[in-house]
Amino acid sequence: xxxxxxxxxxxxxxxxxxxxxxxxxxxxxxxxxxxxxxxxxxxxxxxxxxxxxxxxxxxxxxxxxxxxxxxxxxxxxxxxxxxxxxxxxxxxxxxxxxxxxxxxxxxxxxxxxxxxxxxxxxxxxxxxxxxxxxxxxxxxxxxxxxxxxxxxxxxxxxxxxxxxxxxxxxxxxxxxxxxxxxxxxxxxxxxxxxxxxxxxxxxxxxxxxxxxxxxx
Amino acid sequence: xxxxxxxxxxxxxxxxxxxxxxxxxxxxxxxxxxxxxxxxxxxxxxxxxxxxxxxxxxxxxxxxxxxxxxxxxxxxxxxxxxxxxxxxxxxxxxxxxxxxxxxxxxxxxxxxxxxxxxxxxxxxxxxxxxxxxxxxxxxxxxxxxxxxxxxxxxxxxxxxxxxxxxxxxxxxxxxxxxxxxxxxxxxxxxxxxxxxxxxxxxxxxxxxxxxxxxxx
Numbered sequence: 001x002x003x004x005x006x007x008x009x010x011x012x013x014x015x016x017x018x019x020x021x022x023x024x025x026x027x028x029x030x031x032x033x034x035x036x037x038x039x040x041x042x043x044x045x046x047x048x049x050x051x052x053x054x055x056x057x058x059x060x061x062x063x064x065x066x067x068x069x070x071x072x073x074x075x076x077x078x079x080x081x082x083x084x085x086x087x088x089x090x091x092x093x094x095x096x097x098x099x100x101x102x103x104x105x106x107x108x109x110x111x112x113x114x115x116x117x118x119x120x121x122x123x124x125x126x127x128x129x130x131x132x133x134x135x136x137x138x139x140x141x142x143x144x145x146x147x148x149x150x151x152x153x154x155x156x157x158x159x160x161x162x163x164x165x166x167x168x169x170x171x172x173x174x175x176x177x178x179x180x181x182x183x184x185x186x187x188x189x190x191x192x193x194x195x196x197x198x199x200x201x202x203x204x205x206x207x208x209x210x211x212x213x214x215x216x
Numbered sequence: 217x218x219x220x221x222x223x224x225x226x227x228x229x230x231x232x233x234x235x236x237x238x239x240x241x242x243x244x245x246x247x248x249x250x251x252x253x254x255x256x257x258x259x260x261x262x263x264x265x266x267x268x269x270x271x272x273x274x275x276x277x278x279x280x281x282x283x284x285x286x287x288x289x290x291x292x293x294x295x296x297x298x299x300x301x302x303x304x305x306x307x308x309x310x311x312x313x314x315x316x317x318x319x320x321x322x323x324x325x326x327x328x329x330x331x332x333x334x335x336x337x338x339x340x341x342x343x344x345x346x347x348x349x350x351x352x353x354x355x356x357x358x359x360x361x362x363x364x365x366x367x368x369x370x371x372x373x374x375x376x377x378x379x380x381x382x383x384x385x386x387x388x389x390x391x392x393x394x395x396x397x398x399x400x401x402x403x404x405x406x407x408x409x410x411x412x413x414x415x416x417x418x419x420x421x422x423x424x425x426x427x428x429x430x431x432x
Contacts, residue, residue, distance in 0.1 A: 197392060
């Protein structure tokens with residue numbers, strides 16, 4: 001059955017899913033890339049960007065599995081780009097170049113309407129202005145029997161967690177302290193929301209991989 | 217050289233070092249014991265309580281090393297006991313029975329004076345009313361060339377972190393979500409305070425062991 005999932009989502013040791021002060025030069029916030037260092041070294045990440053290098057092993061295995069059986073993605077506006085407020089024009093097409101690594105419909109949460117944007121390789125960005133629940137409804141429809149992956153950032157994931165709409169999360173703990181940024185779980189009572197840790201595994205560059213699941 | 221250390225300190229996946237609502241029945245707060253489950257199973261813990269069972273392996277190795285070379289401990293008032301306000305009498309002697317597992321001087325932070333309390337096995341509790349820096353000064357003096365371990369709870373560790381007085385922390389990430397409680401790092405900019413992750417290792421029952429160090 002189709003599930004709503006978060007996968008391969010990096011967390012710093014102090015619980016941040018992104019660094020502070022995101023802008024064009026800092027898509028992951030200041031310091032953010034350090035939390036993704038484990039991922040940048042994987043063969044999976046290298047292949048997403050046209051390369052054939054990268055490390056195999058535990059981290060790569062899980063990074064690769066994180067792309068299995070996906071029928072649609074949901075991204076927060078900030079994960080799509082650094083543009084704030086109304087779209088000045090259609091020139092911003094995401095951080096990922098002409099052929100983004102999604103290859104399925106991607107629903108971008110925004111307050112500002114924009115025409116769908118079809119990219120090379122099967123990715124189409126749809127801009128959803130009527131709320132995160134509507135985005136999920138559309139993503140489910142697009143995904144069919146496959147899963148819907150919430151890509152991030154932290155604020156977007158928190159919105160879905162609060163509404164208990166996420167079935168599973170695969171989080172990757174990085175050996176990094178960010179100090180500031182966007183926390184994933186701070187102030188959310190994950191236990192009261194019904195989540196528990198169902199599995200954990202050692203990482204290689206990553207400290208560990210953990211899987212959370214919402215109880216029925 | 218003598219160092220100020222935190223060792224074998226359990227953290228939930230959502231960053232809590234203790235559960236909420238500590239009292240006599242819940243020394244670690246509600247849900248707190250789950251974060252210590254990895255520790256309760258170790259031979260080290262069992263031996264601390266007079267047993268000879270318990271698991272060996274990675275978690276036990278690190279739990280055991282956490283007691284190496286200690287010359288003194290510092291504990292927050294709540295880690296010593298559930299009594300709040302002035303001591304009604306001298307009947308409360310800690311959570312650990314007649315022979316506490318410290319075997320060295322232990323400095324307890326409190327606002328309420330009390331005579332030192334000598335226990336079996338070399339542990340003496342000293343009650344320090346003139347602040348955490350004074351407690352550290354006394355603990356260093358008592359420890360000599362050995363290390364001073366800050367036992368907790370989270371509020372006590374945070375106080376020393378903010379003052380950059382801790383040299384090393386060994387944290388143990390547990391496969392548990394507490395949802396509420398006392399966070400160790402929330403609102404502390406660990407990066408600005410000069411801390412970084414210098415090592416990590418897989419756990420067995422624990423998710424992982426991580427070591428943070430203050431840069432010079």
